[in-house]
Amino acid sequence: MPAVEMRDIVKVYPDGVVALKGVNFIVEEGEIHGLLGENGAGKSTLMRILYGEIKPTKGTIKLFGKEVKFQGPWDAIRHGVGMVYQHFTLVPSFTVLENLHLAMLSLNPKITVEEVEKLAKEKMEYVGFKVPLYEPVEELPIGIQQRVEIIKVLMGNAKVLILDEPTSVLTPIEVEELFRTLKGLREKGITIIFITHKLKEVKEITDRVTVLRRGEVVGTVKTDEVSENDLAKMMVQRDVVMSIEKKPAKPGKTVLKVEDLWVKDDRGLDAVKGITLELKEGEILGIAGVQGNGQRELAEALAGIRASYKGSIKLLDVDVTGMPAIERYKLGIAYVPDSRKVGLVYDMNVTENVILTNLWGVTSSKRILWEKANTIAEDVVRRFDVVVSSLKTPIKHLSGGNQQKVMVGREIVREPKVFIVSEPTQGLDIGATEFIRKTLVELRDKGKAILLISTDLDEILQLSDRIAVIYEGKIMAVGKREKFTLEKLGLLMGGVNA
Amino acid sequence: MPNGELVGKAFEIVMSLAIAFSVGAIVLVILGYNPIEVYAILFKYGYGNVKYLMNKSTPLIMTGLAFAIPSIAGVFNIGGESQLYVGAFTALMTAYYTNNPLLALIVGALAGACLGWFIGALRVYRGINEVITAIMVNWVFFYVITYLIAGVFYNPQRPHESIPVPENARIKPIGDLSVIFSIAVIVALAYYYLLYYTDLGYRLRVSGLSPSSARYAGFDPSKAVLTSMLLGGAAAGLGGALLVLGITYNIDDMLSAVYGLGFTGIGIGLLGRNHPIGIIFSALFLSGLIIGGQWVELKTGAPPELADTLMGVIVIALAIPYVYRMIFRKLAEGRQ
Amino acid sequence: IQGETSPTATPEKKVKVAVLFDVGGRGDLSFNDMAYLGAERAKKELGVEVDYMTPKSNEDMVPLLRQLSESGEYDLLVLIGFLWTGPLNEVADDYPNQKFALIDSTTGKVRENEVDILFREQEVAALMGVIASGMAYELGGNTIGAVAGMDIPPLWKFHIGYLFGAKYFEKKTGKPVKVLWQYTGTFTDTQVGYNTAMQLLQQDAKVLYGLAGLTHVGMFNAIIDWNEQGKGKALAMGQDASQEWYAPKYIPISGAKRVDVAVYKAIEMVVKGEWKGGIVTLGLKENGVGYWDLEGVREFAQFAYEAGKLKGMTPDEVVNIVKETREAYIKPYVWDIVNELAEKIKSGEIVFKTPKTHEEYEKIIEELNKGNLDAALEKGSVS
């Protein structure tokens, strides 16, 4: 008897978008089942239906042979379905413990904080990582927030566990740990549905895979019986080149010079502690590190969104320390933040989001030239293959990956001289990932300087000409790409000076 | 697509109104009144005297904007009330002492803007929630202006009134055209343009929707708070100025000429969906109801509060466009 | 009773009147409610048709007046309250065929089509001042107070009269009286009236005069609490309508201001074809102001009774209680002073000043406080 049996699922969103067109999705008990598909294929939608968050327009769901109709997630949780979202669903201002408590209440309304605390500690022991229980979630790095999510779901004793792109923000070591945990759970008979864009991971961990395409199932296959290339083909119906052709870099003059920079985080603690960096024309400098080691603060200080209290930043021979962000953008800096919540205005439409960081580019004497803005937006949508029905669609109605494309794409089309980009391929499908990476290399070849901040070491190793490793607000090491291996990076990121 | 959207919007509005008036009719029947008679009077008199209607809606358009503009930038301005008071008062003083209506309008708008800015500034620089400030400031100015009119700037001929706007500083209609209404409409259009066609408006909107995105884009959300309160306050202040220069020509010492216009503005702003063009229509709509309500009392003998009740019901029924949209969608689906 | 048989079989069209209230509308226990009473009486006794209207705001007054005048539908427009002064002044000349009656204010202009009816509130307030002073002494104190609404011209006149009355009492009896006059800044906030009264009572005021519409309803309730919580003994006085029935044990007397009579008179002039434009002032002599006698008290208690407001009491019981309290607290010597003063006023021996400006008003109050009673008088002298 299958654990999950979703039949003929159709989903039409209120704005008329048909996200699922009669999907059949069957997961056997005790397997890890991969769910693959391009951005906007309908993966999240399908899982949100299974989790009871939204209702299907048509179709039936059976759980362990019994038909269910969930009234809401609480209903699903009681039936043993747990979910870790692509965008985390934790209450930001609550502490971790409060969040865990909140989640546990839907299972056991009588549970006390002490019990939750005990249980949480047990589970942390069990999965082998720790999260700080007494800090507000919003003050934690995304990677840690994700761990909270996983602990949370595990504490709920879910029989079916859904993970929507869980690895996109984890380091390889963390991913390994996660996989160990998942395998352990499988042993205990827990059924796991795993969404990812990384074929390597699919191969590594799943037993079977279902591939979705434009709201329809392309097929369900045993993982052992297919190669990564087969999967890629099923997804995008063409061959995908997995490695990028990259000519050696021809670095030019220094365009960004950071000296002894000190920056505080939101809590007022030092997050960047005396960083010195140089970035040259025509090179990609990768910054590797575990989330929360000062990358965000560094990037924001460079972009001018966050004040540095010591040190200097020089851009193209101009001292920009203390210069407002918008002035820096005008000088040719561009910045892609690691959070879509920051980079995008969810309630604005595509065009309005595209001009967010390029306002002066579409205004003439304070007037917004909407024609021009639309042209640029169209350009972004076309070049980056954004799946969207109209430029007037609110960005919140786009799938995660398509939002990401808009956020990165709008900066790329500006052809910035200095491009600070954080997690550029977060949540993108392989085709889009490949395209964005290729574009970054092209920019480099045009002589632009790129500062690539990523927790994805493959990405760092694949794209960077030079690499700097950041740990607790300091640069642990910096050097040519060739000097680093995956293992060495992993150690350095953990603070071990090998 | 845009065509369908437009049809949808229009349908939504028509539907909202139809349902609102139906609910109102039910309430009227329950209360023992003949809805057809009441509505006939309401519409005939409420919307029949165009000049009156235009004048009546003039200050309401302005206080509607006073709520809407800050609201778009994420500020809840219930201080339109006092911003209108100071606008009316300072415009009156200016007109009295200079005989210059244009200057009076400017001064009134500036005074309102200053007060709006003050509320915004307390929030930005002192972290004081604008709701407290606005409510407190409303009452403070109510009493201060009461004092100034009753005790200082009263009209010696008619001591319950303030000194009047001099004859040559009054803004009179040109033929059948209400000049003050035209000014209000022009201001609303200007605000519309500002919000949707200029970079300032864009910044305000981004700041209101997502302050962190605004910061990322290099806009200062605090500035948006201040600017929007400045713009909103200016609108309310100008509304007060237009009221005294174009309609009442003085303020009575109980402030009955100005009292309540700011609060009504909140409803107007929201019914107009915080959109300047929408606000023009919602102000006309509500003004008609208010005017007509007075005649319902005269013609049917119903207590004047019947109009308040009816208006309340209609406004509540207009609060739920989502439902009508859903019904519209269901109907559209059904037809397919 | 005489009006029961209205002019029957009159072939000509019924006289039609519109009564336009003040912005606050009915329910003020004061001139709006009194105007309604007068108009309703006219309806019954003179057989006229009356419609009512409450303007929403000051800005509605001019357009409404114009529209009503233009329609020619009404033989008379009765405007209640001083807020109509300016608007009427603005439109009256444009509609010479429309008759207007302005109650409780004047445009200061004599017009063919306009009657302004005013009251000499000082006269009633002076009597109330004497009575309050007398009652305060019966209650073992020498302080009287007033819970007043906003600082507006009609209240200036009450203030002058009340203070005059207290000082007059002082002069006649040699007993000092202290007056605490408090503007609450509102005619509507009942709780402020309650709190204000409590504070005045705490300052030893024994009798409070309510001059603030719904605000002084709160004052009545404070008086009740003050007595019933054993904090002391104190009494209240109402104004305009007879308000004794609210709490007959604690409200022995109310001042009258017969807006109803004024409205009735204006309508009567039209019905009887005796219309004459001009300014009319009603005082004690014309029965336009005064204090409510027991008949009046009974009449209003009857209204309350019919509306179901007099729970467990009959109008007669109300009258009896009021009668008893009056006898207990208003001693004959006080009535003597009241009657003597009333006589002087009625005979025209003394005439009160009506201040034209705020300064003049303050000046009069200042002089009165110094004991200079003549400062309040236009004509005559009491020294």
Add this chain to the structure above:
Amino acid sequence: MIGDILNIISNTLISMVPLTLAGVGEIITEKSGVVNIGLEGIFILSAFTSTVVTFYTGNPYLGLLVGVIVGVLSGILHGLISVYLKGDQIIAGVGFNSFAYGISLLALVSLWHSHGSSPSVNKIPMIIVGSLSFSPLTIVAFLVGFAAWWWLYKTPGGLRLRACGEDPRAAEAMGVNVYRVRFYATVVGSALTGLGGAYLVVGWIGQFTKFISAGRGFIALANVAFSNWNPLMAIVGGLLFGFFEALSIYIPIKLQEMTGRVFTAEASLFRTIPYLATLVVVAIIMKKVKMPRALGKPYIKE
């Protein structure tokens, strides 16, 4: 002098009740993410209905109960509109204020042929300690403030409720029925406001008048912001405003009593004291604002 002080304190304790009850109620509502600016309307409607019931039964406690019930009904209406029908919460509140005023007055007219005030009704006796007097409801207001604080911050139910106001999507994903919680929070908040409205009559004035709430609903709204959404501070807010209001009345009377100087037009200036003082106090004590993040936004799932 000591009598004066006790009198001011009595005034304060009596005036604080509706501000605190409605303030705490609104805090509960807002903590769940719903704004109800119809407090003024609830005040009027519950004040009126409790007057009617108390008048006919003679039992002010029953009047109080009816006030609460009317609060609950108003809350159900507002909850339906703002939670389930995803309406605009502010418009609904503005409309409700107008409706509640109108309907109460219409009923007043048809019941007692009066446009302004009802007859007097029995009141809940005040508690008198020496020359200090306050209402039993004063104690209730304190208790409600404490209880609400304890419930919001120390119980699972409170945790759920706050989650709905902070991040409804996350709350929903963690198994909270956001609609239901918001709905109940609105109902409970309105019920407390209803209690405050009934108090205006059966606990304080003993009579319904046309403008019985006289803007107190808005002051209660300000109290919510003043308290920084903390029920304990809402008690303080109520006391503070009540105190300054009493003081603003006391000062001119006392000055007049001592010096004989009458305040005429300047009386208005004294009336600004409570408002100015509140602002000043807020400016001094204000810390970081802890407004619920999802406040006022309808939660639409898809």
